Amino acid sequence: MLLGFIAIAIGVAFGVVLFVPFVAISYRRRGRLGLGRTLLWLSALIYFWAIWTYTLLPLPDPDAIRCVGAIVDPMSVVRDVQTALATSGNPLRHPALLQLVFNVLLFLPLGVFVRVLAGRGVVVALLAGLGLSLLVEMTQLTGVGGLYPCAYRFFDVGDLLTNTLGAVLGCALAFVVPRSLRGSQVSADADLARPVTRGRRALAMLCDALAYGFLSAGVGVGVQAWLQYIANDRAAVLDGSLASALSAIVPTSVFLLVILVGGRSVGDIAVQLRYTGSRLPAPLARVLRWAGGIGGLSALSLLGGLFGVASSLLILLAIVLLFTTRHGRGLPGVLSGQDLVDARTDAAARPTPRVGRAQPS
Known part of the structure; x- marks a missing residue:
């Protein structure tokens, strides 16, 4: 249970980090952000980390490990099944058979994701299953990449076979997923303008907040690392005022530049x-749109004091105006006297929409 929670936590964390580019790619490839595909991609992230948490964790005490060898006989799987069937009682409870079934089930989702998200077939699913399984087995064989002096878990060719079988079966089972959710093709109507809704505007605000937050965090960490390892100024690292100031000034300036240049x-x-x-x-x-958005909020916060209180009131006002102004144009639209439209309103003038196979969105 704990390993599952760890996988979910790491997967969600990576999902938050990748959310803004994911939204941008989705709107360009499919014309919208679909809830179904968003959840599928989040599931894929969680699944990826689950593979590693369930196969490598918990890491044992180096002084308590027992070195093991490798099982290179592919027929060991057949013998395990024969042993389970020959044992008195319910063969489904035999550890060897349970291990085999678990290996197949563990890689079923991989095959589903290959079919649904990448739009690929059985051959790619087979290669993906074999490659990922081999990577896991080699990690175990090398003692987690040399972290341990020897392998403490068996490298098993039988696991390679059953994992790969699971990926192939998952790819076949993925046909039950609705066709609208399958494949990586660019939608034929991706360039067509769509209604501007308050939900879409709220999504834009969320992307602004995330982009600002990650840029701010990156600048802060970078400044502290520079002070620690290059400037060797331990006092400035502990003080933190320089990192705090730059982590607000830099993203605020970047957002202003982006809006001034691109609008x-x-x-x-x-x-x-x-x-x-x-x-x-x-x-x-x-400039007024920048002041009514995340840029103005961050600038007020940077000034501190009563301006910090004003930034909190500005956040409340921005939320209210999101739901009370036309198309949710909000405070930026009110200050600039502008309205919101779909950026693809001129798509009809283009000769043909983009259609074809490309990388997953």
């Missing part, structure tokens, strides 16, 4: 939205 925030770009129509000069309208 859209990171979130707007991700969900294919743009602001249009204003009596104000374009540069001024863009």
